[in-house]
Amino acid sequence: MFAYLVKRIFQSVIVMLAVALISFLLFAFVGDPVSNLVGQDTTIEQREIIREQLGLNDPFYIQFLNFIGHAVQGDFGQSWFWKKPVAELIASRLPVTLELVFVSALLAMGLGMLLGVLTAIHRYHWSARLLLTVSLVGVSLPTFLIGIGLIYLFSVILGWLPSFGRGKTMDLGLWETSLLSADGWAHIIMPAVTLSLFQMTLVLRLVRTEMLETLQTDFIKFARARGLGTRTVYYRHALRNTLVPVITIAGLNIGLLVAFSIITETVFQYPGVGLMFLKAVQLVDIPVMSAYLMLVALIFVAINFLVDVLYFAVDPRLRTQTS
């Protein structure tokens, strides 16, 4: 167990270092940090002093070590466009993305499981078949088209839901949440549905397959023979047995939600970190871009590491193999 964990940590560190190197190269060689910080009328001597202060005249490896040192402390410098510390920008926008991902994950799990159970129980009903076919088509559609379709239907034609922004927010001290007001929910529901659709289909199909298998097993037959009600059999006994694979897959796919949140945020102009990154690309705001690269790498490395550890904890076969 210990050796395995060390190996995994080692791999994660290598990935992080590789991404840090790319971020640093971007930081060091693209754009001129000095002219992006000062006004037009700064003299060459003053610029040279700032260069020296920023450590831009240091040797390459010292700059890289400094960069990592600062990054570990969460210091990514000033954004060239927003003229604010990058850390502050991320701190204000990351919760927005996380809230969106959180709501999407809940939707995908909740609705996906419910529909999965229903399509398994009523497997020959026409609506179950229709749902399965539609879900197949839905999976092969690009996310942004689904978003545009929802906006057109619910905002343009029906006028029920707002199409952009996150609505009214409430300051919780650590971050501003939009999940405590009806307006916030009205704003988050379409982005969340768009983002969760793919995941929901996965969960639906997985739960359905697992349920169909479980319903064939002896303990379900026995539960029925004991005269338990159909509901108890389905939800207490059968569903519980499908949960382990579903939770693992869903956990693994949280990363996908984070990745696809960039697209959803663009379609709905939802002000999270993904939208910030795309804006930074358009404006060549290098500090923001390099910080975003590190942030994304950290999120994915962390998720993968956690899932691996979880696998390890759940599956005894893995433990015996390595020891």
Next chain:
Amino acid sequence: MVKTEQSRLRVFLDSDLVHSFKRSPLAITATLATLACFAVALLAPAISPHCIEPICLDLMNGLTPPAWTEYGDPAFPLGTDEQGRDILSAIFYASRVSLVVGFAAVGFGMVLGVALGIIAGYFGGWVDAVIMRLADMQLTFPSILVALLIAGVVRSIITDLAERGILTGITFEDVAVFVLIVAIGLSDWPRFARVARGATLVELNKGYVAAAKVLGLPARRIMVRHVLPNLMGPILVIATIGLALAIIAEATLSFLGVGVPPTNPSLGTLIRIGNEYLFSGEWWITLFPALGLVTLVLSVNIIGDWLRDALNPKLRR
């Protein structure tokens, strides 16, 4: 020669693959739809009713609705965008860009991935370890994210170089298509590498590879002439599904504004342009390119699914 070609054709026509194809109406429809998309893309200059170059656009024609609606103009069957560009012609040309990027990206990812996969499988040891660890590390990130990050970073580098006057005469718009091809191709190589490595390991245990080794053939020749042809089945399957994914990736990146620029639009760029007019009621600028994209992606996906089932020996009866 002619005779062997003919008999090869007959063998092919009599194969399981063709028989299974004939029995699947869905696969036939999807193939026809895909071929139609290819034909439209190939013949775009010949069949487009209008020229879509900026020089021949007339702003007076801007935002004409489709021909069958009240204010439609029969000259523009699917309407026009804000610059007076005929939507139908724009879709024809755009599907060209989408397909070129899709094919080139998959080709690039496939060549890179398969080459590295065969090398990893054939040599084993530390070569294998390095290549596959690299693939594992990249697979930590979803491929669309990798493509987006590469395209975004390269885009800002080129913009910066152009602004500082180091790169003169080249703007991002000129190289956008190549950047996209490389970005999407690079994001996709680990899938090919994994499959190629796995299949190579299986082939290495077979007699013919041992025979080739005993004959003293060089490793490169064994890999290219003997192992590679036997990997074609599984590689074809992931390449087909990869094509659909690459087309989606291209459309997504173009929609996000880090892909193909509006001067030579792809389907994703057209949807991005149209999206700005959705609220003022000009739905046709978005809808028709979107339908084109969906048709293309869906039919390629269906072919990929069918191919996977048809080539899977476990499912063969």
